[in-house]
Amino acid sequence: MKLVPTYHFTMAIPLASLLLPLLLSTALAEYAQDLLRQAVGEREWIVGVRRRIHAHPELAFREHRTSALVREELERLGITCRSVAGTGVVADVGSGLSPIVALRADMDALPLQEIVFCNDHVLLAVHLRCQELVEWEHKSTVDGVMHACGHDVHTAMLLGAAKLLHERKNQLKGTVRLLFQPAEEGGAGASHMVKEGVLHGVEAIFAMHVDHRIPTGIIAAHAGPTQAxxxxxxxxxxxxxxxxxxxxxxxxxxxxxxxxxxxxxxxxxxxxxxxxxxxxxxxxxxxxxxxxxxxxxxxxxxxxxxxxxxxxxxxxxxxxxxxxxxxxxxxxxxxxxxLGAPDYPMYPAVVNDERLHHHVEIVGRHLLGPDKVKPGEKIMAGEDFAFYQQLVPGVIFGIGIRNEKAGSIHSLHNPHFFVDEDVLPIGAALHTGIAEMYLTGRSTLDED
Incomplete structure (x- = not known):
């Protein structure tokens, strides 16, 4: 397996090395192809994980079954993990040494009843197809609770990345910390994770969130203040x-x-x-x-x-x-x-680090294509990822799931919410590439 290329070089490189950008571009292209190929090869497993989580949604701080599933899958992969913040899970992959970069996924569901059919006759055919899939394989079995914000997708993508990273652990120039977090939906679960020391030694953190407004396979990133x-x-x-x-x-x-x-x-x-x-x-x-x-x-x-x-x-x-x-x-x-915790905790503003945002754009363009990275939008919704950013630089960005043919068209927190599962291997590859290339770039900086 090829080593992870780095895009960091110093001004000490001779100007005569005109072929270097071409060689670097070729290496990054080969790396991206290998990583995506590996991720797509795990699609069936990642989809299966997501459907198991989707069928058994759990509200904030009650994610006992989901937490057990995450620990079970990590241990099956040979990754040591531990429980934090009640139902949270943390695991390290790599050398165990610095630098340490963190990847975060939230796990909780919403108090909504999953509804597949839509009254709009134009969408009926699409929903009939969705109904068949959801009813048969992974519709919520918990009355009044569903994954209407895509946290089941986030968790499955990070587990997919855990598998990819573990298979490539000998190439990691440091450590990737995996954070499976409870209670993002109003419970400020991130603050509980922080209090239990999950960011100890971490110097950067990344997360992604599904976005129904942009097509599957496109990411939307924004530097600076991005959520309220x-x-x-x-x-x-x-x-x-x-x-x-x-x-x-x-x-x-x-x-x-x-x-x-x-x-x-x-x-x-x-x-x-x-x-x-x-x-x-x-x-x-x-x-x-x-x-x-x-x-x-x-x-x-x-x-x-x-x-x-x-x-x-x-x-x-x-x-x-x-x-x-x-x-x-x-x-x-x-x-x-x-009002305050536990029912209405105050969330700080999400402010994406400019340097790390640039890193996400670079990885996204090489992994997905130059036209697959779009400017993100500021929104006035809250996101408890901000609690991590109060201690270390971080970036959270959107990953598209919109696909009319698959019925993935509805907004978040909607009882009709449905996900294009083609996003799963893409997200797993993005998590992996962002972490690997960050560590490789940091390693090169240290050598310089």
């Missing part, structure tokens, strides 16, 4: 209840809440740089049951989001100030509470 810092809040405004016909004797929390909500909207429209990305949403309001009595209190709540963690903290501070001030204007008392 997120928190949730609840506001309670207390007044004085009384008959509606005597408003002067009451302290009306409904009026206070109305003015408060309108004032909160100005925090993003009038207090922040319009070039920044921030969201303040009020998603519910409740208070009172009578049509002729002013209630004693009103409660409302929602979410704050910012593409910077600092921006989120500023929003939190101003939220509390506005609530207290507007309530006082209306002779009421207002309190804003920022």
């Amino acid at each position: 810092a997120v928190c949730f809040y609840v506001v309670r405004i207390e007044g004085k209840s009384g008959r509606a016909e005597t408003p002067h004797l009451n302290a009306d929390p409904i009026a206070a809440a109305a003015f408060t909500i309108l004032s909160l909207q100005q925090l993003t429209s009038r207090e922040d740089d319009p070039l920044h990305s921030q969201v303040l949403s009020v998603t519910y309001i409740k208070g009172g049951k009578s049509i002729d009595v002013t209630p004693s209190f009103v409660e409302f709540g929602g979410t704050l989001r910012s593409l910077t963690t600092e921006g989120l903290h500023r929003l939190e501070k101003r939220l509390k100030e506005v609530v207290e001030g507007q309530a006082a204007v209306h002779r009421c008392m207002g309190v804003a509470e920022i």
Whole structure:
């Protein structure tokens, strides 16, 4: 098997070595072909793993069966692993020495009922085909729970990479740490993994997430801020209840809440740089049951989001100030509470390291083709991969699964969500190539 090529060279290379770029390009092309061929050869096994996980989805911190499957497959490959963060799994492949690069996959599912049929008659034929596959092989067997965000795919791809890396372990110029993480969906499982020391010695970390918007086999990467810092809040405004016909004797929390909500909207429209990305949403309001009595209190709540963690903290501070001030204007008392763990942990912003982003682009272009790497998009959804990035540089990027013929067309967190399984060997190869070429490049830097 060929050694992993490196694209790192110093300026000490003589200018006369004009053939070097051609030789390097040829070596990388051969490496990419060998790696993809090896990954495609494992397709049946990787698909089988994914279907087993998909059939038995588990919610945050309850991934006991999934965790056992991961440990079982790693041990069958001859890879030593250990349990962390309750249902998480960590394993090392390679020399056991520095440098250490980490690859992460999340494992938890969502509280959704899997539905295959669609009312849209145009898509009926596609869904009939999907129905046959899902019902027969890997439809969720757990009522009200399904893998509607592709975490079963992430886990299977990382297990595929574990197999490829283990078979190539003698070529690794360091160590690849595999992180199988619980509770990404609102449970901040990454923070629990970090607290248990999974990043000890790690100098870079990578992850990927399926994306239904881009075709299978294409990746979308973005440097810098890419996903939002997120928190949730609840506001309670207390007044004085009384008959509606005597408003002067009451302290009306409904009026206070109305003015408060309108004032909160100005925090993003009038207090922040319009070039920044921030969201303040009020998603519910409740208070009172009578049509002729002013209630004693009103409660409302929602979410704050910012593409910077600092921006989120500023929003939190101003939220509390506005609530207290507007309530006082209306002779009421207002309190804003920022919700926290375990049910609503705050997520920091995802900020992709520019150097590592460049690395992902290079590997992607050589492995998949120059036209298979697209610019990613900033989104205001949260992702707990940010907890890893608070300690070490990292990149998370999207990998396409869109395939109309396979029925892979629906968005994440959708009961109709379906995956084009052709992505599985591609993802396994990407994980492997990103880790191998990173270690080889680091080794060359050390030698220099």
